[in-house]
Amino acid sequence: MNLRNSLAALALFAFAQVGQAMTLSKETTLADGRGGQMIAVTTGELGAAGANRSTEATFSNFQPRADGGRVDGNLRRDFSREGRDTESVLSGRLTLTPAAGATNSAPRVLEINGLTVVRDGEGPEFSGSVSIDGQAIPADRLPAAIRKLLRRLVGLSQL
Numbered sequence: 001m002n003l004r005n006s007l008a009a010l011a012l013f014a015f016a017q018v019g020q021a022m023t024l025s026k027e028t029t030l031a032d033g034r035g036g037q038m039i040a041v042t043t044g045e046l047g048a049a050g051a052n053r054s055t056e057a058t059f060s061n062f063q064p065r066a067d068g069g070r071v072d073g074n075l076r077r078d079f080s081r082e083g084r085d086t087e088s089v090l091s092g093r094l095t096l097t098p099a100a101g102a103t104n105s106a107p108r109v110l111e112i113n114g115l116t117v118v119r120d121g122e123g124p125e126f127s128g129s130v131s132i133d134g135q136a137i138p139a140d141r142l143p144a145a146i147r148k149l150l151r152r153l154v155g156l157s158q159l
Contacts, residue, residue: 021047030156036061036070038156050082057153059094064152068099075112077154089128090115090154108133110146115139 024046030038037060044053059071075092090112097107114128116139126139130146137143142150 021045024053030062032063034061034063034068036063038062038071040156044079050080052078052080054078057092057156059153064156069102070097071095071153072097073110075153085120086118088117088154090117090150094153096149112150115150 022045024042024044026042028038028040028042030040032038038057039060040055040057042053042055044051046053055077057075057077059073059075062071063069064071071094073092073094075090075094078089080087091114092112094110094112095107096110098105109132111131112128113131113136115130116127118125118127128139129136130139130142130150131137132146137146
């Protein structure tokens with residue numbers, strides 16, 4: 001069990017014993033070593049029966065991979081949990097600039113418009129849309145590469 005899971009288990013144990021909500025506030029800065037960074041600010045409340053938190057992530061010339069591709073822009077995630085049911089809503093605007101020498105080196109602009117993921121025991125349900133260079137794509141039809149990128153960026157912002 002890693003440190004993050006251990007801390008989560010300890011927090012859940014504390015909630016179960018105390019039975020009250022706790023307030024969460026944190027800021028995370030992740031520098032990529034090439035001058036770029038991601039700053040994520042998370043606030044919310046955590047309790048035994050549920051949780052609500054919001055994360056605002058700002059990417060500035062951030063290069064999450066060694067190939068040199070860059071991410072700029074903002075991403076917001078609103079998360080809520082009630083019992084075992086969860087909902088995440090993403091919104092924001094990201095500019096993706098491929099690495100120098102890439103086949104298609106033109107920057108791409110992603111507009112995330114209320115991309116919602118609901119998990120209620122049946123598996124995830126997706127709604128909302130993402131616009132790629134102005135072309136809207138329903139959430140349940142996003143290309144695998146875009147889904148993977150969004151998962152990675154959301155994961156980084158939750159550190």
